[in-house]
Amino acid sequence: MQKADLTSRDIAELGRVTELMEREWSPCRYHCPVHADVRGYIEAAAQGRFGEAIDIIRENLPFAAVCGRVCHHPCETNCRRKDVDDPVAIRHVKRFVAELQGAEGCTVHKPPAQDKARVAIVGAGPAGLSAALHLAKLGYRPTVLEKFPIAGGIPATAIPRYRLPLEVVQIDVDWIRAHGVELITGVEVGKDRSIQDLLGEGYEAVLVAAGLAASRTLPLPGSDHPRVHLALDFLTALNFGDRPDAGDDVLVIGGGNVACDAARSCVRLKPAARVRMMCLENEEEMPAWEWERREAEEEGVGIIFRRGPVKVILEGDRIVGLTTRGVTRVFDSEGRFDPQYDDTDLSDLQCDTVVIAIGQMANMGFARGSGLKAGPGGRLEYDPATHQGSLPNVFFCGEIVTPPGSVVEACAHGQRAAKAIHMYLSGKTIQIDDSLPPYIDTIQPETAEKVLKVCRQAIPTDPPQRRRKLFTEFERGYDEPAVLAEARRCMNCGSGAEVLTDKCAACLTCLRVCPFDIPVVTDVARIQSTLCQACGMCIAECPANAIIARGRDVGELVQHTAAALAKMNGREPKVIAYVCGHHAGAADWGGRVEGVEGVAEIYLPSTARLSSAELLHAFENGADAVIVVACPDAADRYPQTADRTRRRVNQARRLLQEAGLDGQALQLLEVADQGRQAIRAALAEAAGKTSAS
Amino acid sequence: MIVAERKPFDEIVEMVAPYKKVLVLGCGSCVTVCLTGGERQAEILASQLRLAGRKKGLDLSVDFDCITRQCDREFTENLKFDPAEYDAVLSLACGVGVGFMSGVLPDTPVLPALNTTFYGAGVAEGVWEEYCHGCGDCVLAWTGGICPIARCSKSLINGACGGTNDGKCEVSQDMDCGWHLIYKRLQELGRLDELRKMRPPRDWSKNRSGGVRRLSREEMAEIAQESAE
Numbered sequence: 001m002q003k004a005d006l007t008s009r010d011i012a013e014l015g016r017v018t019e020l021m022e023r024e025w026s027p028c029r030y031h032c033p034v035h036a037d038v039r040g041y042i043e044a045a046a047q048g049r050f051g052e053a054i055d056i057i058r059e060n061l062p063f064a065a066v067c068g069r070v071c072h073h074p075c076e077t078n079c080r081r082k083d084v085d086d087p088v089a090i091r092h093v094k095r096f097v098a099e100l101q102g103a104e105g106c107t108v109h110k111p112p113a114q115d116k117a118r119v120a121i122v123g124a125g126p127a128g129l130s131a132a133l134h135l136a137k138l139g140y141r142p143t144v145l146e147k148f149p150i151a152g153g154i155p156a157t158a159i160p161r162y163r164l165p166l167e168v169v170q171i172d173v174d175w176i177r178a179h180g181v182e183l184i185t186g187v188e189v190g191k192d193r194s195i196q197d198l199l200g201e202g203y204e205a206v207l208v209a210a211g212l213a214a215s216r217t218l219p220l221p222g223s224d225h226p227r228v229h230l231a232l233d234f235l236t237a238l239n240f241g242d243r244p245d246a247g248d249d250v251l252v253i254g255g256g257n258v259a260c261d262a263a264r265s266c267v268r269l270k271p272a273a274r275v276r277m278m279c280l281e282n283e284e285e286m287p288a289w290e291w292e293r294r295e296a297e298e299e300g301v302g303i304i305f306r307r308g309p310v311k312v313i314l315e316g317d318r319i320v321g322l323t324t325r326g327v328t329r330v331f332d333s334e335g336r337f338d339p340q341y342d343d344t345d346l347s348d349l350q351c352d353t354v355v356i357a358i359g360q361m362a363n364m365g366f367a368r369g370s371g372l373k374a375g376p377g378g379r380l381e382y383d384p385a386t387h388q389g390s391l392p393n394v395f396f397c398g399e400i401v402t403p404p405g406s407v408v409e410a411c412a413h414g415q416r417a418a419k420a421i422h423m424y425l426s427g428k429t430i431q432i433d434d435s436l437p438p439y440i441d442t443i444q445p446e447t448a449e450k451v452l453k454v455c456r457q458a459i460p461t462d463p464p465q466r467r468r469k470l471f472t473e474f475e476r477g478y479d480e481p482a483v484l485a486e487a488r489r490c491m492n493c494g495s496g497a498e499v500l501t502d503k504c505a506a507c508l509t510c511l512r513v514c515p516f517d518i519p520v521v522t523d524v525a526r527i528q529s530t531l532c533q534a535c536g537m538c539i540a541e542c543p544a545n546a547i548i549a550r551g552r553d554v555g556e557l558v559q560h561t562a563a564a565l566a567k568m569n570g571r572e573p574k575v576i577a578y579v580c581g582h583h584a585g586a587a588d589w590g591g592r593v594e595g596v597e598g599v600a601e602i603y604l605p606s607t608a609r610l611s612s613a614e615l616l617h618a619f620e621n622g623a624d625a626v627i628v629v630a631c632p633d634a635a636d637r638y639p640q641t642a643d644r645t646r647r648r649v650n651q652a653r654r655l656l657q658e659a660g661l662d663g664q665a666l667q668l669l670e671v672a673d674q675g676r677q678a679i680r681a682a683l684a685e686a687a688g689k690t691s692a693s
Numbered sequence: 694m695i696v697a698e699r700k701p702f703d704e705i706v707e708m709v710a711p712y713k714k715v716l717v718l719g720c721g722s723c724v725t726v727c728l729t730g731g732e733r734q735a736e737i738l739a740s741q742l743r744l745a746g747r748k749k750g751l752d753l754s755v756d757f758d759c760i761t762r763q764c765d766r767e768f769t770e771n772l773k774f775d776p777a778e779y780d781a782v783l784s785l786a787c788g789v790g791v792g793f794m795s796g797v798l799p800d801t802p803v804l805p806a807l808n809t810t811f812y813g814a815g816v817a818e819g820v821w822e823e824y825c826h827g828c829g830d831c832v833l834a835w836t837g838g839i840c841p842i843a844r845c846s847k848s849l850i851n852g853a854c855g856g857t858n859d860g861k862c863e864v865s866q867d868m869d870c871g872w873h874l875i876y877k878r879l880q881e882l883g884r885l886d887e888l889r890k891m892r893p894p895r896d897w898s899k900n901r902s903g904g905v906r907r908l909s910r911e912e913m914a915e916i917a918q919e920s921a922e
């Protein structure tokens with residue numbers, strides 16, 4: 001992308017430099033269906049600011065805790081780090097912060113007045129609750145009606161508990177309700193109350209977010225047997241504590257995620273049973289997410305490809321098998337689902353239980369007495385652009401109207417519907433701008449090569465033998481050190497250097513100091529944000545003050561230092577320590593550890609960005625001594641940082657001495673990678689020395 | 694480009710001693726490139742002065758600013774601070790900038806924070822070397838592109854002196870003999886004959902001895918005159 005020149009005047013007009021980040025997104029954010037600021041929350045997590053991290057996530061994603069467990073994470077799939085080593089484990093970082101903070105640990109943005117129209121929402125799933133939250137934040141009074149006794153939709157009622165414990169769903173539900181979202185459970189719309197009733201009761205709009213509540217079934221002879229289960233009912237029964245009747249030899253018909261969940265649940269019901277899945281597709285076509293399938297196989301689930309069911313074979317009142325036929329193709333030449341069979345290729349598969357998991361469909365019960373019109377094919381009329389049905393004040397969102405997808409997509413759709421309702425109730429034409437800024441492309445091999453390789457933190461999981469027996473969660477989350485290490489793998493894509501072309505003197509310094517060889521100097525320096533690693537080396541060295549970081553406001557560190565010094569008022573001497581936090585714990589970053597008397601520690605992602613001018617400013621702002629705690633050679637996240645840091649400290653010492661101050665008041669300790677104890681001891685010693693001199 | 698180096702700090706302090714409010718003014722051209730007088734250096738010098746002022750108990754307030762070039766009037770419009778509000782401007786430009794700004798700011802003393810040292814080129818990262826003297830009568834055509842005025846310690850025009858010693862200059866063993874360099878370069882180029890040619894005496898009036906030098910580009914200067922009329 002050809003980008004426009006940026007000048008200091010533009011920056012002055014911008015207010016906050018970080019606004020620049022909105023012009024071009026990191027791919028993780030772009031590909032996230034709710035466009036959560038992934039880079040932002042990963043950086044907060046990397047610095048141990050877990051409360052801020054969850055707030056950034058929740059700004060866009062109401063189902064943060066649920067998604068921390070079950071999201072299909074398109075952010076990770078598109079993470080630029082995949083071309084360096086492995087993508088950042090974004091979902092696991094999210095899981096850690098969401099569950100650590102719980103519902104109480106997240107900021108609630110309830111507007112002071114919620115006096116706008118009342119809106120009724122049918123269904124407390126991800127789509128309905130996300131819409132309700134959005135409306136509540138805008139000052140509306142949403143009421144969510146849910147037929148089940150618990151809220152959360154499929155995540156609460158059908159996603160197996162070993163993947164998603166109910167307490168985790170509850171975190172999101174509680175946080176959403178805290179915004180003034182009224183929730184009434186145990187009410188089935190269409191049965192207990194109709195949509196017309198709701199409109200008559202003073203709700204000015206109704207949003208239907210009823211999801212896909214019924215399993216599709218197959219008209220197989222013998223399928224009325226009590227050991228032939230429909231997957232959704234089967235999973236829901238399990239989640240409500242029932243133990244559906246299953247035998248020792250289970251055949252699950254279907255190759256999607258729901259089929260995997262059903263099969264894995266059967267394994268847990270009877271660890272000794274044989275559980276197999278059978279699907280029309282071949283290995284490549286199988287629709288289940290790769291990891292769902294892998295986990296099922298690890299737990300002993302067998303998969304039979306390219307067979308279609310014909311009939312359930314009964315012997316007396318027992319199921320003894322399933323007759324199957326060969327599949328010649330699943331999709332037509334245009335990729336549409338249109339299976340063809342070879343009826344000469346028949347064979348029987350042994351089994352005593354059958355679970356049908358071939359997809360879900362809508363339960364249209366809610367429409368009873370609504371006055372909504374059905375279009376051709378019995379589907380309700382619906383306009384995807386405005387979310388409206390045949391009545392202008394009845395809206396739709398979520399899987400009831402979208403192809404089956406994921407929790408996060410349902411959240412996005414709910415938010416979009418809320419925007420539509422807001423426009424409608426404000427008397428405007430419903431017109432939603434779905435355009436997005438461009439995103440940063442893949443990392444070039446020349447740059448990828450220079451990025452320090454750091455393996456993805458392993459995700460501890462129970463061994464399959466243990467998993468087979470337990471309905472409890474099998475995938476442990478990261479602990480704090482792992483989450484920090486993982487979040488620090490993020491390359492902060494798109495938060496890097498920008499040249500202010502009016503100031504650039506084309507001096508070539510950036511080109512010379514960049515450890516990744518990114519800057520090109522033509523008329524002025526040109527730094528491509530798509531390539532920049534955001535280390536800040538050039539920013540610290542630029543003699544024209546012509547380079548800024550998109551992700552940081554100019555003068556941030558100086559202000560932060562001044563504030564820290566002001567807090568130490570009355571104490572003498574005042575020592576500021578700039579510590580490279582690339583290896584530090586969250587408590588260190590957050591200042592929640594026992595420090596050294598009289599030393600204010602300020603943590604930095606790396607000392608690459610710390611300039612000699614900033615060192616002088618610390619003294620100006622009242623520091624009696626400054627200690628730079630850096631990483632020794634090669635331990636920093638960016639190459640060449642140790643050497644540059646040494647040179648800057650030496651330069652600043654000379655400058656101090658010239659000004660008549662003691663050069664020894666500035667110390668450099670290269671112990672930042674050695675842990676809290678070592679840093680503390682070194683700081684104590686250095687602080688002692690500086691106050692003695 | 695013009696290369697300059699920072700004056701010793703004590704000398705700067707002495708210069709600004711009579712003033713209470715000082716604006717340190719960087720220049721965004723040559724001296725930014727040679728890392729001595731750009732905005733960052735202005736920021737650093739301002740910081741040093743405030744620190745020194747505090748240490749010495751002086752009543753000194755210092756700000757910094759920077760413009761694209763101190764040798765053209767129009768750029769002063771981009772100043773963020775108004776020099777008229779200061780007792781003195783401490784300029785980090787070369788002598789040209791300092792002198793020119795003195796004219797632009799008639800009521801404010803403009804002080805030099807740099808010593809302007811030479812016309813040079815970057816020979817390695819962070820290293821600059823003298824290449825030209827601005828003598829006004831260029832001889833590089835017959836000296837293999839190596840300037841005898843700048844590169845010979847004595848600015849000789851007729852070849853090496855007796856002090857040349859294994860390619861080094863008698864002034865310092867660390868310095869190449871300029872004429873040795875010229876000879877070798879011409880030898881490489883196969884142009885040693887250039888040295889045998891008779892040349893008219895040099896016109897040293899084009900150097901400093903002719904007084905203040907001036908350039909007037911007729912095509913532009915005329916337009917300027919017309920519009921002034």
Ligand SMILES: Cc1cc2nc3c(=O)[nH]c(=O)nc-3n(C[C@H](O)[C@H](O)[C@H](O)COP(=O)(O)OP(=O)(O)OC[C@H]3O[C@@H](n4cnc5c(N)ncnc54)[C@H](O)[C@@H]3O)c2cc1C
Pocket residue numbers: 070071072122123124125126127128145146147148152153154155158159160187188189190209210211212213232235257258261360363365366397398399400404405406407408410
């Ligand atoms: C078994 C299974 C596993 C899945 N696993 C994952 C996964 O790992 N990751 C992922 O991202 N996605 C997963 N999904 C998909 C995900 O659950 C859905 O995309 C998402 O829940 C859709 O949200 P929704 O709000 O549109 O609908 P739902 O979640 O279905 O919510 C609709 C709600 O409306 C209620 N309702 C329906 N009719 C009425 C009525 N008449 N009156 C009152 N209430 C009513 C329902 O009870 C339900 O609570 C899975 C789906 C299934 C079935």
Ligand code: SF4
Pocket residue numbers: 026027028029038039042078079080081088090489490491492493
């Ligand atoms: S490295 Fe970080 S910012 Fe870049 S795509 Fe991955 S998570 Fe997003």
Ligand code: SF4
Pocket residue numbers: 496497510513514515516517518519527531532533534535536537538539
């Ligand atoms: S030095 Fe760092 S911040 Fe500057 S261009 Fe290179 S990678 Fe980007």
